[in-house]
Amino acid sequence: MAKDIFQRVADEARPPAIWGRPGCGPPDYAVYVLLDDLVESGAWLDLELKRPFLALWVNDQDFDNPDLDDPIVALGQSDLRKFAAMDPVVDLESLRGMHVKLVYDDEV
Template identity: 80%
Template sequence: MAKLLFQRVADEARPPAILGRPGCGPPDYFTEVLLDDLVKSGAWLDLELKRPFLALWVNDEDFDFPDWNDPLIAIDQANVRKFAAMDPVVDLESLRGMRVYHDEPYFR
């Protein structure tokens, strides 16, 4: 069975990340925790995975008009930009309209 996008990102990042790290907020925030871990560790991720992973944020309806008063959203916004700027660099604007298949059965 093929691994889902989020699990592949966690497994193939260098250094690898832990998807759904225990004690890190509600399960609904596993993608945000994963992104934060990738940024904090300075992880390298192949463009094949990095582009669709970042496209999920860029194409979210709230990306362009975030609620800056919510500290979690502010952290996510900063992390998306930091991760995109890390090697290999990804132009976030190039991801606009990119369709990404993903599922989140990890916590369902």
């Protein structure tokens, strides 16, 4: 069974998070809610998954010029830096240009 990277992050985080929580706003806000949940719970995520998850943000075209007037975007930028600084620490700049696999086979 395949899982997208966001579901895998939610499942493998310790403590686990919820991906696609009902009532979290427009569908494009779901990733912001997931990131905020990870920060608020102090979640630990294996470096092999944390790096590609954060790379999705860093390599987004709006990363360097975010719309900080949008409170969700501003929170996301703050949470991104907080989550990167949590153990295991990730240098965001080192993720520039990283290719990210969006779907994973979860069979072992």
